[in-house]
Amino acid sequence: MDDTENSAASAAQRSFLSIGLLGFGTVGAHVYRLLQDETLVAARAGVSLRVKKIAVLHPAKARPVEVPPAIFTTDPSEIVASPDVDIVVELIGGLEPAHRLVLEAIERGKAVVTANKQLMATHGPELLGKAETVGVELGFEGSVGGGIPLIKPIRESLAAARIRAVTAILNGTTNYILTRMAAEGWTFEAALTAAQRQGFAEADPREDIEGHDAAAKLAILASAAFGCQVTNDDVYREGIASITPKDIAFAKELGFAIKLLAIARSQDGEIEARVHPALVPLNHPLATVADEFNAVLVDGPGLGPVIFSGRGAGGAPTAVAVVGDLVAIGTRLRLGFRGRPGGVHLVPMRVRPIEEVVLPCYLSLQVIDRPGVFARVASVFGDEQVSIASIVQKSRGAVADVVLVTHDAPERAVRRVLARLREMDVVKAIPTVIRVEATI
Amino acid sequence: MDDTENSAASAAQRSFLSIGLLGFGTVGAHVYRLLQDETLVAARAGVSLRVKKIAVLHPAKARPVEVPPAIFTTDPSEIVASPDVDIVVELIGGLEPAHRLVLEAIERGKAVVTANKQLMATHGPELLGKAETVGVELGFEGSVGGGIPLIKPIRESLAAARIRAVTAILNGTTNYILTRMAAEGWTFEAALTAAQRQGFAEADPREDIEGHDAAAKLAILASAAFGCQVTNDDVYREGIASITPKDIAFAKELGFAIKLLAIARSQDGEIEARVHPALVPLNHPLATVADEFNAVLVDGPGLGPVIFSGRGAGGAPTAVAVVGDLVAIGTRLRLGFRGRPGGVHLVPMRVRPIEEVVLPCYLSLQVIDRPGVFARVASVFGDEQVSIASIVQKSRGAVADVVLVTHDAPERAVRRVLARLREMDVVKAIPTVIRVEATI
Numbered sequence: 001m002d003d004t005e006n007s008a009a010s011a012a013q014r015s016f017l018s019i020g021l022l023g024f025g026t027v028g029a030h031v032y033r034l035l036q037d038e039t040l041v042a043a044r045a046g047v048s049l050r051v052k053k054i055a056v057l058h059p060a061k062a063r064p065v066e067v068p069p070a071i072f073t074t075d076p077s078e079i080v081a082s083p084d085v086d087i088v089v090e091l092i093g094g095l096e097p098a099h100r101l102v103l104e105a106i107e108r109g110k111a112v113v114t115a116n117k118q119l120m121a122t123h124g125p126e127l128l129g130k131a132e133t134v135g136v137e138l139g140f141e142g143s144v145g146g147g148i149p150l151i152k153p154i155r156e157s158l159a160a161a162r163i164r165a166v167t168a169i170l171n172g173t174t175n176y177i178l179t180r181m182a183a184e185g186w187t188f189e190a191a192l193t194a195a196q197r198q199g200f201a202e203a204d205p206r207e208d209i210e211g212h213d214a215a216a217k218l219a220i221l222a223s224a225a226f227g228c229q230v231t232n233d234d235v236y237r238e239g240i241a242s243i244t245p246k247d248i249a250f251a252k253e254l255g256f257a258i259k260l261l262a263i264a265r266s267q268d269g270e271i272e273a274r275v276h277p278a279l280v281p282l283n284h285p286l287a288t289v290a291d292e293f294n295a296v297l298v299d300g301p302g303l304g305p306v307i308f309s310g311r312g313a314g315g316a317p318t319a320v321a322v323v324g325d326l327v328a329i330g331t332r333l334r335l336g337f338r339g340r341p342g343g344v345h346l347v348p349m350r351v352r353p354i355e356e357v358v359l360p361c362y363l364s365l366q367v368i369d370r371p372g373v374f375a376r377v378a379s380v381f382g383d384e385q386v387s388i389a390s391i392v393q394k395s396r397g398a399v400a401d402v403v404l405v406t407h408d409a410p411e412r413a414v415r416r417v418l419a420r421l422r423e424m425d426v427v428k429a430i431p432t433v434i435r436v437e438a439t440i
Numbered sequence: 441m442d443d444t445e446n447s448a449a450s451a452a453q454r455s456f457l458s459i460g461l462l463g464f465g466t467v468g469a470h471v472y473r474l475l476q477d478e479t480l481v482a483a484r485a486g487v488s489l490r491v492k493k494i495a496v497l498h499p500a501k502a503r504p505v506e507v508p509p510a511i512f513t514t515d516p517s518e519i520v521a522s523p524d525v526d527i528v529v530e531l532i533g534g535l536e537p538a539h540r541l542v543l544e545a546i547e548r549g550k551a552v553v554t555a556n557k558q559l560m561a562t563h564g565p566e567l568l569g570k571a572e573t574v575g576v577e578l579g580f581e582g583s584v585g586g587g588i589p590l591i592k593p594i595r596e597s598l599a600a601a602r603i604r605a606v607t608a609i610l611n612g613t614t615n616y617i618l619t620r621m622a623a624e625g626w627t628f629e630a631a632l633t634a635a636q637r638q639g640f641a642e643a644d645p646r647e648d649i650e651g652h653d654a655a656a657k658l659a660i661l662a663s664a665a666f667g668c669q670v671t672n673d674d675v676y677r678e679g680i681a682s683i684t685p686k687d688i689a690f691a692k693e694l695g696f697a698i699k700l701l702a703i704a705r706s707q708d709g710e711i712e713a714r715v716h717p718a719l720v721p722l723n724h725p726l727a728t729v730a731d732e733f734n735a736v737l738v739d740g741p742g743l744g745p746v747i748f749s750g751r752g753a754g755g756a757p758t759a760v761a762v763v764g765d766l767v768a769i770g771t772r773l774r775l776g777f778r779g780r781p782g783g784v785h786l787v788p789m790r791v792r793p794i795e796e797v798v799l800p801c802y803l804s805l806q807v808i809d810r811p812g813v814f815a816r817v818a819s820v821f822g823d824e825q826v827s828i829a830s831i832v833q834k835s836r837g838a839v840a841d842v843v844l845v846t847h848d849a850p851e852r853a854v855r856r857v858l859a860r861l862r863e864m865d866v867v868k869a870i871p872t873v874i875r876v877e878a879t880i
Binding site for chain 2: 030034037040041043044045141147148149152153155156157158159160161162227285288300301302303304305306307308309310311314316317319320321323324326327328332345
């Protein structure tokens, strides 16, 4: 731990702090640019933050921002090991070598700032635990929600809120797609193509539309909100590819919008963590979050809903989050502060399997349109103790669309209903089952 | 400064920190209750926060929470002067003696947390300057927006955002009134009575409806966002009492909602700070903020709009904000941290007088309905270089309602137009002039 002591002691005596960047893509270039604005950053941090080294694969590559060539290195370990670097900013992305480098930087007593969602969603509990042990800070505001302040407000400002639930729209691509489907009546495929044309969706959109991106962000937020060890593997996940314009139209008729929600809830010492399409009442604050916008609703007893929203991605906003972390850490390093500013000791908590979750459910079925069918279908729900809250039936000749919303029911019971419906000859198809999120 | 050194040194060695409360109303009782939950607060702060003394006028009065009687004192100076108190929480409200007591606590080297909007809006620059000089923290998250985290996210997380504007709905009472007027077609008076019945408005509602409350909150937010010395006297202010159901209906026809906005904007080293009714486009994120909710939209280049919203008042949420400040300060005191965590050096900035503000404007006039009148009215606008963006005319027999929205125009020019219109015999009345806030 000699390095640690040296680095802290020397930082306290310097009029500036040295930053080492690992990676120099879009976010990195914006971070570099923001740090050049001395009046902005130094005034807030009370100390200059100077980029000393940048590790990149190709130093000769053209960059969107002018950087002295001598600053580049191809060896990230050089930055992590350098006694001259006070704070390491990890912007490589992905798991390795980011994970190994961040861990090493922490072990050497350096403060670390990262915008790496995958890293924090997978190794967050390990890295935060290590940072706590060593007594350095690990900032990761940029890993979720771009420039929307989330981690620190949730962990610090709302420390006393006994947060009960975090209900969020965390993926701009899928929210754009669902917004367009609702507004234009487009199919999922047409809306995806439009999103790709607008630059809101990748050529390979699976990360977004299958919910992986939202699940990783939810793991990070849940850890912050409940102080528990949740990783992306703990998050139940369903994507939006099976949502049809008909579902959206039926849902609207029943007073709901369809959103891809990321939900973490704390109850009786256990947590729920799930990402799936959900019906939300049209007057719910998340129902009107449109296009590529993200929103995070935090709820606790005596707090009421508090909502954070904005564009949840982009190089420039993410750089604002990274530099915000740098300013906070820089201020404290300048004043000789050592140790995490509290609240990072994450404890293990049981994550409730989806089968145990109790929610209302929306189902759309196609049944043969003849007398007695409806009663037979309804009796299956009754047998399984799933009670029906509302129902819309639309005859289309030989078959009828039946759309129904249940009251609160255990997922397990709903699955039993579905299994039995699938075996009935009068039920031609069960195109969609979507959970309902009615509480604010 | 001996007291200062003692208090900091002793705090660093203790396993708990002592809190002294000045005042014990609704917020105080909630703060006390939250601090009793050791698992919650100690886990986050890494240190127990214990209420040692509470200054009240009437120690014998019945309280909503059980407190050992020995804890009460009738002398707030005793708490401020006590070497056993590490953090003073000011919940008396109003200007004096709160101002004197907070100043004395800071001078004695104590950290201070306050939820006192009036105090911070009036004496914020002085108190923050003093805290910076002495090297103690002054938390005031609870002074604006109840439990919505605003001050720290704006000042710390968005430190690098170069915030251009803060556009907000900061008063729940007036937003409730305007929402009810729009939804039910009620007059201002009817909506105010409903708000009073619902407990959203005071018996004497002037503080809210004349915009004083919002102006004070805006002064605090503007100081945080721009690092400048703004007090409530610097804020231009207009209330909502003159808004009619007809204005709301006309505005809707033109695609706008009417909200009481609080706007602070930074431009060319000067700032605008104003509270007044404004037309906002129906698709503006603030247009759908309903009932008693508050929302704060922060905007900066490369950041995009970031919105914080929730219920902006109430004892329980405000207590969450106060305890959030206590946890953050407690953590740092425990670790021996001295000094403000950056960014509080407020500089003076010129506040632009309302006459210099350039905005579109909504005007509704009643004119005599005969040929040529319209051209005469329009020519006045032309003469004063105020160009008209849209117009709705509705004949009602002898007189016609003319509603128009201008393009961007200096307030000064609009006032010249109004003066000339008022002198024209064909103009029977100019019931309303409302500014338009179209940018997001």
